[in-house]
Amino acid sequence: MTAVPARRPALRVDVVTIFPDYLAPLDLSLIGKARADGILEVAVHDLREHAHDRHRSVDDTPYGGGAGMVMKPQPWAEALEAVVAKAGPTERPRLVVPGPGGAPFTQAMARELAQEPWLVFACGRYEGIDERVLDHAREDLGLEVSVVSLGDYVLNGGEVAVLAMVEAVARLVPGVIGNAASLVEESHEDGLLEYPVYTKPDPWRGRAVPEVLLSGNHAAIAAWRHEQRLARTAARRPDLLHPSLGDAGLEVRLATPADAPELHLLMLACWVSEAVSNDRLDIPALHESLDDVVTAIAAHRTWVARRAGRLVGSVRTSVRTTATGADDLFVGRLCVAPDQQGRGLGRRLLALAEDDATDAIRTVSLITGARSERNIRLYRKAGYRLLPGPPQIAGTVELVKRRRTGA
Incomplete structure (x- = not known):
């Protein structure tokens, strides 16, 4: 009997970190189910396996002085080379490096990354990764490198950002979300925030569900929801509401x-x-x-x-x-x-x-x-x-x- 070839995942994700257990939540919920179903492949790699001294050290003091430590280039180069070595002759993953100095992570970027067949995330720690690692990835390994910021704040490391980004990206991969229609009317999909939602019972603790939602008039419901999206965006994120706001260019x-x-x-x-x-x-x-x-x-x-x-x-x-x-x-x-x-x-x-x-x-x-x-x-x-x-x-x-x- 001829063996049936294994299903090729729609998205392959590799994560390099010094804390592999930090990525355990990727085994849960819809992401975990997508992995079990073969839609998504996730592999987590311990950076310290590429550190060769007895302390398995991956950091050292910064040139030029200053507080903190910098992640050393050699362990990172070896780790990335080991991941890329699994590729075919024409395959190259996109390398995503979380960092506060990167481009903002947005829903549009999540859609862009969801089109990639293979993503590699490099979780930095301390004061960051030696810049020459990124140069090596671009110039020697031929990778597209994107430094991405989860927001205007500083985290202890890239693992939290990777969890958020993998969730945002993977849910856009066909088959991960059971009802694809649920992806349509969400915040940031068209520049507006999502409308308020309600479920049973009605009333609840003296608070009634808006009458229009009980009317069965789908045109009126659509109009009400759009008005609510505009009002909520104006109150919470006015920079999203007008073409000339929030985009200086x-x-x-x-x-x-x-x-x-x-x-x-x-x-x-x-x-x-x-x-x-x-x-x-x-x-x-x-x-x-x-x-x-x-x-x-x-x-x-x-x-x-x-x-x-x-x-x-x-x-x-x-x-x-x-x-x-x-x-x-x-x-x-x-x-x-x-x-x-x-x-x-x-x-x-x-x-x-x-x-x-x-x-x-x-x-x-x-x-x-x-x-x-x-x-x-x-x-x-x-x-x-x-x-x-x-x-x-x-x-x-x-x-x-x-x-x-x-x-």
């Missing part, structure tokens, strides 16, 4: 004809993926000429977002009259550069477009591809609902959101 303004060449290229880059998702090439944005973009800037209110000078996002609006004679704000050409997606910029641009409507406008609508699941998910989370019936344009869906105004 981001500039959002109305477009001018000078923006047209970059905007034309941005739309082509964004709608190529839409064409692939929807298996169609007759998407208008793919066929607009540069002159068409210049004309559109003059005819519609168009915003562009620039980060460090580069145009990374845009949205345009126009007012149209519906069949009932009411005014509707139509949102179009919402796009974010592919490498900038997942940071909440699309949601912020959408909110900016919505805020531009006058009180007399009672609805906001937009159109997207019928197979553009990521877009539809974003819009529904923002309070939009799918219009029933056949679409105006074949292969698309139209979504509408009723505005709450004083009019």
Whole structure:
């Protein structure tokens, strides 16, 4: 009988530390189950196995003086070489080094790391790891090295950060979370915090569940939840709420004809993926000429977002009259550069477009591809609902959101 080959894990994780027992929680809960199911492979390595003196020392005093000790390069080099030696000729893991001087760990970074097939975490201690180890990993071992900070504070070592990062990354790997829909409406997935949640009994100690959640009106519930997300974000994290806040490198303004060449290229880059998702090439944005973009800037209110000078996002609006004679704000050409997606910029641009409507406008609508699941998910989370019936344009869906105004 032919042996069935072992299932290849979706994500392989190696952790190098001087405290292997610190990583024991990775045997528990959903992460432990994913390991047992073969979806996730985790191996923990003791750095001291690569220390060769009788005390198995891995640290020494810093050159230049100063308090504390520095982790020695030789044990780290040998440990990383031993891990990489398990790779095939073309396989190379990504090395993640937790440290307060690194890039902030965010949900967007968790999604990025979840796309990697193999991650190696290096848990530093004391004053950190000799910098030459990182140089060796990049230059001699050919690894991509990322120094990552869990937050603006200092820990005794990298193990706590690795536990948090592995949990955040692994739960995004397909199959780890049983109900993938639970990943959608969570804090930081689109730049807003999560809405409050309730369960039985009702009432509890004199406190009732909000009536709208008992109504069975899914559109009203979606609108209420979106309002709660906005209110909670405004109260707890106002830096996330507006495109110009919390991102010193981001500039959002109305477009001018000078923006047209970059905007034309941005739309082509964004709608190529839409064409692939929807298996169609007759998407208008793919066929607009540069002159068409210049004309559109003059005819519609168009915003562009620039980060460090580069145009990374845009949205345009126009007012149209519906069949009932009411005014509707139509949102179009919402796009974010592919490498900038997942940071909440699309949601912020959408909110900016919505805020531009006058009180007399009672609805906001937009159109997207019928197979553009990521877009539809974003819009529904923002309070939009799918219009029933056949679409105006074949292969698309139209979504509408009723505005709450004083009019």
